[in-house]
Amino acid sequence: MSEISQIKSETLKIAQKYLPERRFLLAILQDIQRHYNYLPAEAMKTVAQYLNVPLVKVCGMATFYKAFSLTPKGKYIIKVCDGTACHIKGSLNLLSEIETILGIEPGETTADGLFSLETVACIGACGLAPVAVINDEYHGNLTPASLRQILQQYQGGIEDAK
Amino acid sequence: MQNKKTIFVCCGTGCQASGSMKIYQTMQKIISKLDLDVEVVADIKKTGCHGLCQKGPLVHITPQEITYIHVKTTDVQEIIERSIIKDEVIDRLLYFDKQQNAKIQSKNDWSFEKKQFRIALRHCGCIANDSIDDYIAKGGYQALEKVLKTMTPQEVIDEIRKSSLRGRGGGGFLTGLKWSFAAKAQGDIKYVICNGDEGDPGAFMDRSIMEGDPHTVLEGMAICGYAIGANRAFLYIRDEYGLAVENMKKAIADAHARGVMGQNIFGSGFAFDAEVVRGGGAFVCGEETSLIHSIEGSTGEPTSKPPFPANQGLWGKPTIINNVETWANVPVIISKGADWFASIGSEKSKGTKVFALVGKINNTGLVEVPMGIKLREIIFDIGGGIEKKRKFKAVQTGGPSGGCIPESKLDLPIDYDSLIAEGSMMGSGGMIVIDDRTCMVEFARYYLKFLSEESCGKCVPCREGIKSMLKILNDICEGKGQEGDIELLEEIGSMVKANSLCGLGKTAPNPVLSNIKNFRDEFEAHIKDKRCPAGVCKNLTKLYIDQEACIGCGLCAKSCPTAAISGEKKQPHVLDEAKCINCNSCRERCAVDAIRVH
Numbered sequence: 001m002s003e004i005s006q007i008k009s010e011t012l013k014i015a016q017k018y019l020p021e022r023r024f025l026l027a028i029l030q031d032i033q034r035h036y037n038y039l040p041a042e043a044m045k046t047v048a049q050y051l052n053v054p055l056v057k058v059c060g061m062a063t064f065y066k067a068f069s070l071t072p073k074g075k076y077i078i079k080v081c082d083g084t085a086c087h088i089k090g091s092l093n094l095l096s097e098i099e100t101i102l103g104i105e106p107g108e109t110t111a112d113g114l115f116s117l118e119t120v121a122c123i124g125a126c127g128l129a130p131v132a133v134i135n136d137e138y139h140g141n142l143t144p145a146s147l148r149q150i151l152q153q154y155q156g157g158i159e160d161a162k
Numbered sequence: 163m164q165n166k167k168t169i170f171v172c173c174g175t176g177c178q179a180s181g182s183m184k185i186y187q188t189m190q191k192i193i194s195k196l197d198l199d200v201e202v203v204a205d206i207k208k209t210g211c212h213g214l215c216q217k218g219p220l221v222h223i224t225p226q227e228i229t230y231i232h233v234k235t236t237d238v239q240e241i242i243e244r245s246i247i248k249d250e251v252i253d254r255l256l257y258f259d260k261q262q263n264a265k266i267q268s269k270n271d272w273s274f275e276k277k278q279f280r281i282a283l284r285h286c287g288c289i290a291n292d293s294i295d296d297y298i299a300k301g302g303y304q305a306l307e308k309v310l311k312t313m314t315p316q317e318v319i320d321e322i323r324k325s326s327l328r329g330r331g332g333g334g335f336l337t338g339l340k341w342s343f344a345a346k347a348q349g350d351i352k353y354v355i356c357n358g359d360e361g362d363p364g365a366f367m368d369r370s371i372m373e374g375d376p377h378t379v380l381e382g383m384a385i386c387g388y389a390i391g392a393n394r395a396f397l398y399i400r401d402e403y404g405l406a407v408e409n410m411k412k413a414i415a416d417a418h419a420r421g422v423m424g425q426n427i428f429g430s431g432f433a434f435d436a437e438v439v440r441g442g443g444a445f446v447c448g449e450e451t452s453l454i455h456s457i458e459g460s461t462g463e464p465t466s467k468p469p470f471p472a473n474q475g476l477w478g479k480p481t482i483i484n485n486v487e488t489w490a491n492v493p494v495i496i497s498k499g500a501d502w503f504a505s506i507g508s509e510k511s512k513g514t515k516v517f518a519l520v521g522k523i524n525n526t527g528l529v530e531v532p533m534g535i536k537l538r539e540i541i542f543d544i545g546g547g548i549e550k551k552r553k554f555k556a557v558q559t560g561g562p563s564g565g566c567i568p569e570s571k572l573d574l575p576i577d578y579d580s581l582i583a584e585g586s587m588m589g590s591g592g593m594i595v596i597d598d599r600t601c602m603v604e605f606a607r608y609y610l611k612f613l614s615e616e617s618c619g620k621c622v623p624c625r626e627g628i629k630s631m632l633k634i635l636n637d638i639c640e641g642k643g644q645e646g647d648i649e650l651l652e653e654i655g656s657m658v659k660a661n662s663l664c665g666l667g668k669t670a671p672n673p674v675l676s677n678i679k680n681f682r683d684e685f686e687a688h689i690k691d692k693r694c695p696a697g698v699c700k701n702l703t704k705l706y707i708d709q710e711a712c713i714g715c716g717l718c719a720k721s722c723p724t725a726a727i728s729g730e731k732k733q734p735h736v737l738d739e740a741k742c743i744n745c746n747s748c749r750e751r752c753a754v755d756a757i758r759v760h
Contacts, residue, residue, distance in 0.1 A: 025459040026442050030401060057460075064461040064618070065442030067401055084364030084558065084594045085520035087608050093745050097723070120402065121445070121612065124366035125179035126520035127215035127527060138179035143747060144723050 004042050010035070011043040015050045025051055029061060029068060038069040074109045074116035076154055079133040083122030086130040090143075094130055095119070097144035101151055114155070167246055170222040172287060174370055175405065176215030176527070181235070185219050188238045196242070210374015212287035214274055216526035217257060222269060222287070229269035230255035260524070260546060274525050277544055279506065281514045282330075282367075282490040283530045286374035292409055294416040297377040303422045305493035306381050309388055310430035318389040319345055322492070324500035326512040331357055331448070331485030332563065332589040333665070334511070334578035337492075340482060343472035344390040347480035352392035354383050355476065355483040357453060358399035358406065361445035362561035363612060365592035367516040368486035370528055372399065372406035375490065376413035382492030384423065384434045386482055395436035396476070398453050401443060411438050445562070445616035448590075449664045450475075450483045452618070463620045464664035485590065487516055508534030511577035515588065521558075521595040522549045531576075538572040541595060552597040556680065560589030562609045562616075563669035565676025566602070585676040587669070599749075601698035602681040603688050607635040609673040617666065624667030627658035631674060641701040643689035648678055697759035700744040704760040709734040711756035718748035718757060 014031045018024035025047070032043050039062050048055040062068045078098065082091045095106065098117055102110050109116040125131045128140025132147065139150055171177075171186045212220045217231035221241065228251055230241065237255060244250040256265040261273040269275060280286075289296035297303070309318055323338030344352060356379055360368040372379060383395045399407050414436050417423035425433045439457050446452045447462040454476050456462040475481025491513060495503045504512045511533040517540065519529050524546035531540060537557060541547070548554050556566040559576075565586035567574060574580055578588050596605070610632045619625045631654050634647050655671030662668045678685060687693050694702035707718070707727070712734040719727040719735060726742045729735030737748075737757075749757040 022459040023457065026456065027440060030440055030442070053459075060461050061442070065444050067443040082363070084561070084592065084608070085526070087363075088521055088594070088596060088600045088605065090746065090750070093747070096745075121361065121363035122366065123179075123402070124175040124369050125215070126364065126366070126518065127176050127218065128179055129520070129526075131179065140179055143721065143750075144745060145721060145747070148723075 007040050007042040008046050011040075011046040012050065015047055020051050022051055022053055025053060025058065025061060026065070029058070029065075033068050037073045038071055071109070072113075075114050076135050077116045077118060078151075079118045079120045079123070080106075081121075081123050081125070081129070081131045081133070082119040083126065083129075085122075085126035089129040091119075091130045093144050094132060094142055094147055097147055098151070101148060115151075167226070168224045169246070170209045170212075170224070170287065172212045172218060172220040172222075173209055173291075174211030174215065174286075174373060175366065176211065177218035177220060178405075180218040180232075182219035182233075184235050185221065185233055185238060188235045189242070192239060192242050193246075196247075209289070210286040210291045211283075211370040211528055212269060213278075213283070213529065214257075214269070214272070214525060214527040216524075220269070226251075227268040227270060229257065229267070229272075231257045261543070273546065274527070274529075274544055277535065277539055278530055279514050279532045280530045281494050281503075281506075282371060282378075282487045282516050283374075283528065284494070285378065286370060286528075289375065291374045291376070292412050294377060294413070294420055297375070298420075301497065302377055302493075303381055303420075305496035306384050306388075306422060307428050309385050309496055310428045310432055315345060315389045315391065318385060318496070321500045322389070322495060325495045325503040326510075327488065327491055327495060327503065328511060328578060329485060330487035330491070330515065330590070332560065332587060334588060337484060337488055340472055340484075341386060341389055343470070344392075344480045344482045347473045349480055350391075351394075351479045352390055353476045353479055353481040354387050354390070354392045354395040355450075355453070355457070355481060356383055356395070356397040356399075356489055357448065357450070357483050357485045358397055358403070358410075359441045359447045359453060360400060360403075360486070360590060361448050361616075362563075362590050362592050364520055364558075364594050365518045365561060365590050367518055367528060367591045369400075369403050369406050371486050371490050371516075372403065373409055376406075376410045377417065378493055379410070379486055379489045380413055380417055380423065380436060382484075382489030383436060384427070385492050385496060386484070386489075387434045388432055390480070390482055392480075392482070393433050393435065395434065396439050396457055397436060398439045398441055398447070398457060401440040407438055407440060414438070444618070445612070446618045446664070446666050449666055451664070453483065454481065461618070463618045464666075466663055487591070506532050508575055508577045510579055515576070515591060517591045517593040519545050519593050519595070522552065522597040522600070523547070523595040524549055533577045534575045536573050536575055537567060540576070540593070541572070545595065548595065548597050552599065554595070555598050555600060556596045556602070558586075558594040558596060558605070558673075559592065560587035560669075560672070561592045562613050563587055563665070563672055564589045564592075565672045566596070566605075566680055568680040585672065585679060587672070599696050599698070599746075601639075601694050601696040602677045602684045603635065603694070604639050604696075604698050606674045606677045607632065607639055610635055610670070613666070613670045617670070621661075621663040621667060623658050623661040624663065624670060627654050627662075627667070628670050630654055631658070631671065635674070638685065638688045639694075639699045639702075641688070641692050641699070643685075645689065647689055648682065648685050651675075652678060693760070695759070697744075697746065697749065703744045704739060705737055705742055705744060705746075705749065705757055706739075706760060707735050707737050708756045708758050711754055713754055713756070715753070717751045717753065721747040721751040723747065 452462040
């Protein structure tokens with residue numbers, strides 16, 4: 001099966017968990033994003049057909065909501081919390097440290113596909129500010145130096161650096 | 163059966179981030195090996211936030227009422243042996259209360275708890291949060307039963323109106339009045355919506371309620387459904403709030419299984435059903451018309467009001483939208499009566515408000531206080547004062563829609579109207595404490611940057627106005643500020659406020675305007691003296707080490723990422739300005755405050 005037809009059939013399988021009603025467009029796209037870590041163009045076309053919604057509307061949703069990405073993300077997604085508490089406790093210093101080490105800004109992915117960098121507005125762990133989450137693993141009370149060590153562990157290929 | 167004890171491991175997001183899941187797993191493993199008659203409620207999915215997130219993971223044991231803080235997996239064996247099998251208290255794991263200057267056994271006696279009054283958070287931390295049995299054991303769904311069996315819809319609305327409950331999402335509109343509009347609106351199909359799209363950075367009240375006590379939200383919504391004649395409900399919850407989505411879905415399924423949701427509830431003939439919609443991650447979707455469009459499967463762009471959702475909302479039908487915390491108050495008002503509720507709080511703001519108390523404060527966490535309490539009491543009595551004994555500068559409320567309250571207003575009673583009079587607002591309940599090391603210009607820039615990304619772009623004043631203001635603020639922070647910038651910010655700000663379509667734009671300039679009003683000297687220092695007094699804006703900061711104050715401990719040199727600090731042990735150190743990148747790492751580490759800003 002070619003890659004395109006594979007995406008088509010996988011997407012259809014995801015979409016068919018929902019009735020073909022417009023109100024489920026957001027939920028279907030969220031499930032696709034979760035499955036692929038981004039929204040492939042072919043998947044968006046398939047969803048548009050399934051719901052009988054113009055493709056432009058699907059693209060509109062994909063670019064409007066923060067949850068969606070049109071390009072594949074890295075193996076490790078670093079989410080630096082830039083909620084207010086983290087911000088005043090130095091989250092910008094963490095971001096500039098990551099830029100120094102990995103050469104990426106928020107929204108970008110390293111060339112080797114290992115890391116993506118994002119900022120999030122409050123993950124509710126304000127007691128540990130500043131916080132970063134790397135693939136669901138929380139790292140609290142960070143300093144640029146401690147973050148550097150943590151990133152080195154991930155770079156070293158340790159799956160579950162703790 | 164003599165030794166039946168319950169261990170509550172806090173598994174709110176804050177404690178989970180500190181590793182409470184591992185505590186729970188270790189606890190289960192050890193207990194399963196012992197032949198004990200101990201009921202463990204300490205399931206990772208089971209107990210919601212206890213409040214004091216900073217001291218997490220928190221473990222509470224009943225009936226002895228022992229609360230342990232900062233529990234590590236290595237402590238678990240000892241806790242089981244000494245506090246579960248025996249009745250001993252492990253002194254080392256108790257909370258040291260600075261205000262009382264003593265170690266305190268139970269969280270109920272912490273100074274942090276003393277001035278709190280819990281209505282919306284009444285069950286958080288006290289019940290297993292995925293158990294409908296626990297909720298019912300605490301009197302849950304009795305309010306719904308009372309309403310269905312003994313009250314008419316009009317009586318329900320009258321009761322809520324009499325309580326003077328106001329919307330906890332920020333606007334503060336009278337809940338009962340809103341319900342009466344929807345009740346009067348024509349149409350056989352009506353909807354109830356829970357706004358759980360808590361997008362305000364620095365706020366996590368709604369998340370904690372949905373995680374810790376999902377049934378109270380459902381019960382409140384069902385009561386409203388009966389009052390206005392709606393049979394269907396939607397809960398719009400941020401997708402990032404995985405645990406809240408999960409717990410809420412389970413609560414809906416459990417409620418169906420128990421017959422407190424579905425057809426013919428309590429034999430009354432009333433039917434009610436709810437479903438969860440996961441939000442797409444757009445701040446503007448907290449605005450009610452945007453949220454409605456998002457549920458309909460469109461982009462979350464606002465539309466102008468009127469028509470208000472109470473008349474024409476979801477799919478054009480009369481719709482009531484309330485925030486999570488508002489819903490959590492409804493069953494209590496019905497159970498205890500409007501008069502009881504209205505006896506709490508200030509003249510125009512009744513009841514309590516939950517705040518996420520965060521920032522440069524000793525006790526970070528979730529607090530619920532009666533309306534009308536003074537800011538000073540929240541920050542110094544409950545919050546335990548400013549971190550590292552630094553100087554209090556301001557407190558920010560209302561998130562990106564609010565503003566800062568300066569030190570001179572510390573005795574302000576907190577309610578909807580007093581905050582608006584100060585140029586801030588209640589908002590959903592973020593309360594960010596700021597010390598003298600926070601730059602008020604950069605802080606305003608932070609909110610504007612957030613809003614510029616979150617503005618949906620539909621109306622020009624918001625989209626372009628915020629962008630222009632952000633550019634000016636960026637320039638000021640980078641040292642490129644010019645004479646007249648402050649006045650220009652004020653002018654654009656008032657234009658954006660007056661002409662934007664929805665609440666996002668109408669309030670967006672508030673953080674800037676309020677900071678200019680209260681901290682104009684800081685803006686002027688940036689523009690005229692090219693200096694950032696707080697030492698935050700990198701281009702405008704030069705650090706040095708005070709040779710008198712430095713004790714030569716070397717902590718600063720160790721923390722410096724560019725090796726800009728040197729010196730002999732026990733001798734005053736020096737900082738090489740050419741190498742310094744103004745990251746402030748050394749300043750944070752220094753215990754004697756010897757790193758200063760020029």
